[in-house]
Amino acid sequence: QKEVEQDPGPLSVPEGAIVSLNCTYSNSAFQYFMWYRQYSRKGPELLMYTYSSGNKEDGRFTAQVDKSSKYISLFIRDSQPSDSATYLCAMSPVDAGNMLTFGGGTRLMVKP
């Protein structure tokens, strides 16, 4: 079993839809949770960063962490064709510095 699981998709939605992307994990030591967006033939870029449990909102993006269920989510409101990309979750324990463990990524396609 992988430490971090993510549905690979592809997930296809119409423009304007609310998108929900999710990851589950098995390591209870994970405390930092991140979402990266990766466009085709580009490197990942950081979208959201949260510590421990709770919600964080940034514009159209909301990140949620439920440590009791070992489950994190990224919501995208009013999705745009420019949101079409692969979304990677990543996480690390408190004392492991930058030792990020990534999920496999979910490919999202937003159709005009």
Next chain:
Amino acid sequence: EAGVAQSPRYKIIEKRQSVAFWCNPISGHATLYWYQQILGQGPKLLIQFQNNGVVDDSQLPKDRFSAERLKGVDSTLKIQPAKLEDSAVYLCASSLLLGANVLTFGAGSRLTVL
């Protein structure tokens, strides 16, 4: 601020040949990482440098992979000899501090081994 620079962007080699990738991190970033991203998978850490010292190389296949960051700035990742399963994108990333979880990635070097 200039981003993380990587070269070459694409490389095709035959198995058993050697290849080298270069990375120049963001100016002032002390920590540098090399990740391997196989098609359809998330990035996997190969090696992490703090200045010119190795912090973690536990997942680096040391029989064929080597990396160095001699002056604590740019870095080179080498594969010799290459195997078919080394076909992947090699991503370089940097961060300002060890322990900071915000990484900035380069565009990657895509390797195809035939």
